[in-house]
Amino acid sequence: MIVNSARFVISSPHVGKCPEEMRHEFAFIGRSNVGKSSLINMLTGNKSLAMTSSTPGKTMLINHFLINDQWYLVDLPGYGFAQRSKADREKLLKMIQGYIMHREQMTCLFLLIDGRHKPQKNDLEFMRWLGENGVPFCIVFTKLDKLSSSAAKGATAAYCAQLLEEWEELPPVFRTSAVDKRGRVEILDYIEQLCKLPLEASDDNDTQDNI
Numbered sequence: 001m002i003v004n005s006a007r008f009v010i011s012s013p014h015v016g017k018c019p020e021e022m023r024h025e026f027a028f029i030g031r032s033n034v035g036k037s038s039l040i041n042m043l044t045g046n047k048s049l050a051m052t053s054s055t056p057g058k059t060m061l062i063n064h065f066l067i068n069d070q071w072y073l074v075d076l077p078g079y080g081f082a083q084r085s086k087a088d089r090e091k092l093l094k095m096i097q098g099y100i101m102h103r104e105q106m107t108c109l110f111l112l113i114d115g116r117h118k119p120q121k122n123d124l125e126f127m128r129w130l131g132e133n134g135v136p137f138c139i140v141f142t143k144l145d146k147l148s149s150s151a152a153k154g155a156t157a158a159y160c161a162q163l164l165e166e167w168e169e170l171p172p173v174f175r176t177s178a179v180d181k182r183g184r185v186e187i188l189d190y191i192e193q194l195c196k197l198p199l200e201a202s203d204d205n206d207t208q209d210n211i
Contacts, residue, residue: 001189027109035178070195079126110137111139140187143178
């Protein structure tokens with residue numbers, strides 16, 4: 001897929017305020033400071049599309065970006081916001097759960113994982129929650145330019161091997177870097193394939209288990 005246009009459309013405080021039109025949506029989420037904004041900017045070829053910051057947890061709303069006037073890229077707030085108050089954490093958790101569980105337009109959730117680190121408890125718990133609720137998702141390893149080629153390959157392979165101790169099979173896995181643009185073609189091609197599928201309304205799910 002070639003990205004010809006990417007523009008911000010709306011920031012929503014909850015799923016009920018998201019765009020009403022039926023277009024495929026591909027949402028991106030991860031722990032704070034995982035490099036989500038940088039990856040979004042890399043995928044769209046627009047260095048200023050998503051706000052980047054050295055301060056974790058800047059995304060506080062559900063942000064919709066229209067790509068090629070065809071589909072939405074959705075930037076979700078991160079989870080694991082240790083620096084926030086309990087009330088703020090609960091508010092963001094409710095926002096995230098509300099979108100993931102009730103947004104029928106969401107075709108796939110891209111879960112970003114810092115490829116430099118061993119599996120973290122909140123990432124593993126979030127994946128379990130996705131699996132338990134039948135949410136379609138992919139794993140996207142980020143920041144792999146900060147490792148040598150062999151170290152990046154070894155780290156991501158070890159991570160996947162640990163997941164397979166619990167999961168029967170893994171979702172699609174992408175290895176990326178916002179710096180050298182690795183993984184860009186693969187992710188965009190995957191999105192292009194999914195965009196060809198009919199967008200069907202999903203059953204509403206009232207599950208609200210904690211992530």
